Amino acid sequence: MKKFTSTLSLIVLVVLAIWQYFTDLTKTKNQSPSPVIKQMKQTKASEPKFEPQFETKRTDIEKSAVKNPNVFANYDVIMRDDPIGQNAKAPVDYYMLALSWSPGFCDIQREKYGDQLPYSSQYQCGNNRTFGWVVHGLWPQNANALSVTDHPRFCKGDLPALPKDLLARYLAISPGEQLLQGEWEKHGSCAFDFAQQYFAKEQELFSSLKLPNQSLSRNELFRWMKQHNPQLKNAYLGASRNELFICYDKKWQVMNCQSK
Template structure:
């Protein structure tokens, strides 16, 4: 199984690779992270995660960086205790949030649940809570995906943060008011905010009713934007889309 980091010299090369790739792709554009206010919790409880699939060890051929649209995710979940931090509005209102950074394998498969005894610490989880406002989600993403990329949760979260901070987020409120909106227009809005990207490198996820759920950005092994597979890309540009703005 290919791992990103095996010894200290590899760690240095890995960090330099990400830095060089992002500098080339995004230059010195200002960062726009979370669109609304957010306060990180003072105390974090790291949950136990139960493996819900088979261990699958495959060489890593690229990555998907999934950004969920929180207003859609929270629709109908506002009062659920488990979703309180993200969906109640008591801790800020969220626009895009990081669902996860996922390693991809060749041939349409992906590595997952690579056995590890390491668990994130509260100190590692807390700084991520305005990027991914769920300790459960963060812990599961490490266990299911991050464990197949690197040996340390801190490194997985650091890479996710670097990618997140490199992006400008499109104006979804404006898009939501366009009655002619389709998947291609969502991709085009992301490209306007991030000119280094191309339409075939931006996946869009819609639910069965056409509501926008997620953008999935495709990266190569070098963390440069890369062409998505059909599985990653999602619906054709002409497919109608809607954006939920929240209550």
């Protein structure tokens, strides 16, 4: 009898031990992990995933536009596409204000393209446009230049597209977003810290001039300008087809343009 009782007690103890084991196991599964385990999991989750690093390839226009995501750079200018290229080391000795007779320029554009004007000319030469003289650009010049490539150009490299609202302020005197963008990148950046300073100086010089409202021959144009603008009376001016050039020293006083 005692032997039977001992055996029964042993069985009961084994059953209780098994029940206690599974009960503890269930509780452990339902409990949150220990702080140590939790910290290990968080550390593992926060570790950056290693991936091979490759340079994202972009076109030049994308590289320029991405610097200013608020504009669509269909008017941006790409330095590598410029036929003259960069000259960031040329000195700035004086300035040349280049004015363009818009009707003559637009006639050439229509002869070349018909009704399919390029984007760069649409604002200036589109239907119902009545521009007269406009600002082509304000160009820093090297007094010892022997060719156009010797003058300062793209001094700060390929710059990002300017905001449309900035360009819009100057379309009345320089009619084209691409024109303004290009003149800033190619010329303005060689003498001005900010595009707005450059455009404001163009506007100031342009506003100081009286200009004829009709097409004139070269000599007629020079006579008219000197007659109606006393500051130009003794200055040597320059001209090419549909363009007039007025030169200024570094103190913005009118000076003779070089004949070469």
